Amino acid sequence: MNHWVALLPEVVLSLAAMFILMRDAFVRTDSGGPGGDGAGAGGEADGGGRMSVDCLVTLYSIAGAFVASLWLLDASAPPDAMIALDGFRVAADTILCGGALLVVSLSRDYLSREGLRSPEFHALILLALVGMMVLVAARDLILLFVGLELMSISVYVLTGFVRKNPRSSEASLKYFIVGAFASAFVVYGIALLYGATGTTRLATAAERIAAAPAGGDLLLVAGIGLLLIGFAFKIAAVPFHMWAPDAYDGAPTPVTSFMATGVKAAAFIALLRVLTVDLGGAAEIWKGAVWWLAILTMIVPNLVALSQQDVKRMLAYSSVAHAGYLLVGVVAASELGRSASIFYLAAYTVVTAGSFAIVFHVAGRGDRNQRVRDYRGLGWRRPVLGAALLVFLLSLAGFPPTAGFVGKLYLLRAAVDAGEIALAVTLVLTSLVAYYYYLRVVWKMYFEAAPDDAHTPPPPRPGFNLAIGTCVALILLGGLFPGRIIDRAREALADAPAPGMVVQAEEQPSP
Amino acid sequence: MSLGAVAEAGPGALSAGAAALAGQEGAGAGFHPVLPWLILALPLLGAAVNGAGAFLWRDDKRIPTIIGPAALLGSFAVVLVNFIAMSRADLHGAEVIGLWNWIVSGDLRIGVDLQFDQLSMLMCMIVTGVGSLIHIYSVGYMRDDPGYSRYFSYLNLFVFFMLVLVLGASFPLMFVGWEGVGLCSYLLIGFWYENRDYANAGKKAFIMNRIGDAGFLVAMFLVFTAFGTLDFIPVLEAADGTLAYGGALVTGITLLLFLGCTGKSAQIPLHTWLPDAMAGPTPVSALIHAATMVTAGVYLIARTSVLFALSPVSQGVVAAVGAGTALFAASIAIRQYDIKKVLAYSTISQLGYMFLAVGVGAFTAGVFHLMTHAFFKALLFLGAGAVIHAVHHAWAHGDGHGEGHGDPNDMRNHGGLRKFMPRTFVFMWIATLAIAGVPPLAGFFSKDEIIWYSGAYGYPILWGVALATALLTAVYMARLMVMTFHGGNRTFGQRGSAEAGRRLHEVPAVMWAPLAVLAVLSVVGGWANIPEALPLLPTVEWLHHWLEPVFAPAIAVKEAHGFAPEYRSPVGGGEALWAVISAVIAIAAVVATVRVLAPKPVPTEAEAPTGFARVLHDKWYVDELYDRAIVRPSLALWRACWRIVDAGLIDGAVNGAGRAARLLGWAGGQLQTGRVTTYLVAFMLGALLVLGVLS
């Protein structure tokens, strides 16, 4: 079949993005215009109005891309193809598209409320999504880099999207500076890797590494190291995480949620694939480093989050901490670890999208009320929102019967299976610490009475409720009947790498 | 499998087992208890009905008046029938009636089994007999009390538990009664609970008894580990073979049992609760704290006589503690002014006698004294109750409710009552002579036997102590009589006896009739066991023969190890001689006391005794000692446990951990300076870290 088809999802999304931008350029979509609630049109006033074309296009295109990637499932590519055609990619696309769908559908209210320009926003989301999908599908370092940058650059812009707000600009600047710094490392790492293996094709490189007695080659080591650093920045692993709280905090909340779900997921899946599959042969080179990253990333942000007074920022730290849990799955470096991480990511994506949505809904115009104490009595004033947030928090805390719990258990199994008891114990103990700050929100919501002048968030729109409900349903479904999902994840990942490679990866004795 | 099945399974198996036991015993065949369960059921029923009455028909006094005594009399009747049946059947072993399985777990099986043998029947006679009298008396004594119904329910409940204690065929079942009577005593001591001191007295009694009970429990555990069962009959049969004579195990068991006895029977060092227990209504003191409950310790030792016989050490301890307590308590009794306190210490002292008896191995003598003491001490208490009743009412009829007159128990407010309550006066004197050991009254025979055996079994010192105590007994009882009934009346202070004449009256018949019965018993009670030495009556050694089957094994064990009493006192002379001597001592003491005290003016409350007299008056300061040495320190310790260990250390650690975590978090947060340059530096450090860790 025609090789271009392999890029169908990305193509769909790119076209959609182009369309939106063109339309914005040529069709006048001022406030009140047929364009709907685009440019800050009255905010919440006519917020209830028709969904903007951009938004519709975005949603449909994402859905289309998702369908396309599913359709590609039974296609297959030669092992040394530039872009992967396998279950791994589909799984990744599922998570990314799903996350993006949730984020977009939830962020409508925010855009209209804060009066942000809808076309750019959606176009950038789409472009970033393209970047992510390329990133996770790339089987060639060049493609990998392009995808990474496409994603990053779009998100830099999105972060600074609220130009009139210095916090937003500052966030985007910080993100950009550190990000650019990191991508320099990535490029240099790729260069060295290229030098070491003589190819930019991951599959080929993998074979060569597996063939050669790994570890000795300084170029290889340095290359892997620099690449790892670059990815560590993207998934905000301690100590490369310090940009994250600020960026998450300053960015408009939907973008934050997009970063926490999409960007993190994409970067993480890519890391997972590159490290545990392609560089699986060199596992003992990177394992130690990743082990340390995991430990640090689990401990530090959880502790810092304890003293956060701002829910958004607290969630930012918690999302950093979750990267730490995910790294446990990487260290396990096994099929089990991969499927565990994928499952956890899926659960985490849904939860994060939902919880950030509730956060900006509660925060109200200009994000005024997003401190923990603004949540006093929320659970009784807005029972539905409260219950939903409760479920999300429990899932984040890894409490049964939510998907978060199953995910944690999955990771624990992977860790134990790889003999990483220390990681397992750290994981549970740090999540104990995490209980405290999640519970704090819960007790503000339910145990403390709201002050009389408290701002009660408006009842959400049906659309919003629907999306939130979907999230809750998914979470509980994943918590109560994860069997199907788990099987799917395992099937999908089973054929991810070239079979020979799997064996190689599996057979690595854990140091 | 249904519950019903369990229910049937129980008794069936049990009565079979019982029959088997009886079989081993041989001639159990002759005797089959008549309606054994009724003995227990009636008092329990009474308790239930009266208890319900306390809530439902509070003010209606008729129902309790009928139910309360009737339950006892009915029970007494059944006991009497069985007693006669048993005496006809000349039963050698015990007849065990299984009612149902109580606790069955693994190889442990405790049934609700009633053991009918000579000892238990005798005790039943005493308990139900004296109990009935006291119930009747109470009808008069408690007439005006608002808690009338509650009172009778407690009293019936007590009798029920006492009978369980007596009839229980296993250690645990006996323990049920053992603690049950403790509970009733707790409730009845604190019967007038509005008074803080009374409530405290009840609490004190319960807790001190608990100390003893802990010993009892551990003893049971030892028995179970040693014998694999807790039923009396198998244990006592196997004892001689299983336990080494004088071995540590048997000594441990017996000493722990005896610890239980010291609690229940108010022996040193756990005696202090009994005097306080006088806070209860006087009939209660008569029934529980004189006639029956406090003698449970003696009964326990008699019941397990074989075990004690196996351990000379324990026997010595029991005897010594008994004798010591006897003398100690008697010494205190001499200096008390509260009539009930005098009697309380007298009780402790007499109990000491009983322990002396069972300690030296004269089990029959112990039980014998238990019986006679039940008669005359009950009489004394009821008499004292009559006096208090009279004085109280005399005051009450006058101004309002007897306030402003002080304590009707205080003998300094009595005096010369002989004129006003002649019957009580006579009965009290009979009891006094009986307890003092004046022949031919009950006390003479029983006490004399104890003194004699303590000498005969070769405990010269204890023998001396016993004699001395006998002397003291005569003295303090005579003193009591003199202060209460002789001389001029002090009830109305200066206002003289004219007032008294109008107000002080003899108690009603319902109260003095029981006194009369008890007086008769106090006279003839002793004739149940006339010593061979002076065969005045045909009933020579009757009690001995009656209890023979129960104590034979113990005696056998003792004799097997050369503990036969050689019939001479430490300083020579035969039993008859010494009987006469002690009688003379008693009479002389009584007469002398009366002579000396009668003319003397009774000291007023103002002038406290001095010197050694004060030590006696203040009960050797034992309570104060316990308070300082035990109560306060432990309370302090407990507070420390709470404030320092619990709130301080443990919670401190817990909360500290949380605080530490948050502090760390805050510190970590400070690194997040907001300067992107910092982030870049951190990034670079991380990069170096990663590159360093690699390979």
Added chain:
Amino acid sequence: MTAFYDGHWILTALVVLPLIGGAACLLAPEARAKTVALATTLVLFALSLPLFWTFDTAEPGFQNLVSIPWIEAWGISYAVGVDGISILMILLTTFTMPLAVAGSFSYIRRRERAFYAMLLFLTTGMIGVFVALDLFLFYVFWEIMLIPMYFLIGVWGGERRIYSAVKFFLYTAVGSLLMLVAIVTLAWIFQDGSGAWSFAYEDLVSLELARRAQLWLFAGFALAFAIKVPLFPFHTWLPDAHVEAPTAGSVILAGVLLKMGVYGFLRFGLPLFPTAATDPAVVNAMLVLGLIGILYAAWVAAVQPDAKKLIAYTSVAHLGFVVLGVFGLTTQGIEGGILQMVNHGISTGALFLLIGMLYERRHSRQIADFGGIAKVMPVFAFALVVVALSSVGLPGTNGFVGEFLILVGTFRTHPWIAAIATTGVIFAACYMLPMVQRVLFNRLDREENRALTDVTRRERLILAPLLALILLIGVWPGPFLNRTRASVEALIEHVETRTAGVASSGAGTVEVRLEAGLEAGAEAGGGE
């Protein structure tokens, strides 16, 4: 009866019904919620009774067994069943719940829907813990329980409710999280041997683990259970939780939740890790902790000014007895322990209900605020005295049977510890009687107390069954004991055969076989 009642659906029904009821409570109008809840719990109790009647006392294994695959990939199944160890716990739960609900009718005045819903959700968790035969399932229920309890304390509690709720939550979570690691490790070990993951109880119980592994895993479980029991020094969450929790919360906490620690030891600690659980060091540590619990908690209780706190500490003491019995590892000890858990549930539950009744009338729990109450509340006084006596283990009440069995059992294997523990009965009198006296007796000297009204009909209906059971179990514990017997003996059998490595039947003292077992364990430990 039995024909209709094949019992397979019953356990599931017991687990699911409260969930439905809870949902119904949330949807019901505010005023109706309590009725719905009461109805649900009563139905629940009615459902559980047949479980008791039809229980086969001869069968040591599990009855009404149901096992449905849940997450095949991980060898997780929905497996429930009941045996002699859990039957009484289930009954206790279903018996306690209606009382707890009815006990809150006048206590809870705000957010009733949520309150009763939480109670019912909690019930699901509790029953689930007792019936679960899959470690994953067990853990899920074990954790789920925390949330409703967290709400019960946090929303309807007293002044320091938030502190207590969080303390309760985190304290218990520490243990459970480590237990989760242990569970996963156990399942992995099984997978190592058999090639397939499994969390099923019977699979894991069949594992023959090396001694060191057993010790580590046992530690993982033991911490969780010890905190739940609670064993000294992990007990400090309990007084706070009790004091702040609403009456129903305290009743359930004391009545059921505390039992889960010991139940865990019996169901998992001993059978899964026999060598570790019978290791002299472990056993002695446990016994000594239990002993300290008995004495220390009694002492602390004796000096508490707050009646509720006092009772909370007595719970620690009572559970100390239970732990003693369990780790004495004799039939009597364990049967007594199980029975004593029931007793404690009844008597302490009743005590909390009674204190709650006082609190509703007087809005104070300070013992000093009362005195002479017996005069105005005779029925209340009667109930309190009976319950207090059961709590101090007076013969004739249920308390005695349990304590006696525990002590007599433990004495056979560890005489000294049992002997010292026996002094606990003295201290029991030392904390309970003064409290009773200062509340009921003495002079009625406070004006506000004169106005107190005696217990209402509803309250009598709540107390009556409790008092009845106190006396029934006191004089006729047979029906309860003989249901536990087979399973307990099987358990001891299992532990001893595992430790001794030889099939041992009855004969010989436990110590002897313990030593044998320890040698075997030592070899295993050395071997690896």
Added chain:
Amino acid sequence: MAAALGLNGLIALFVSAILFSIGVIGVLLRRNAIIVFMCIELMLNAANLSLIAFSRMHGIEGQIFVFFVMAVAAAEAAVGLAIIIAIFRHYEVVDLDRFRLLKW
């Protein structure tokens, strides 16, 4: 490998390493956003240099990659400068240490 690269190749590698380090040091030491950004560009180009060097040994792929990197760098520059201008509007400075609204 050294052989394959040849001396010039090795030199190129070292130069690129040095350039990269200079870039890093610049980023760490300077406070001016523009200059920091230029240092980052320097790092990217250092990477390009080594890519070229390697492609002498391994063939064309490296050089292709360089083009991509340059393109991306251009895009980055565009966005980066835009962001810097945006924030300059708020602060009138481009000193990185002045942007501290978001911290802790």
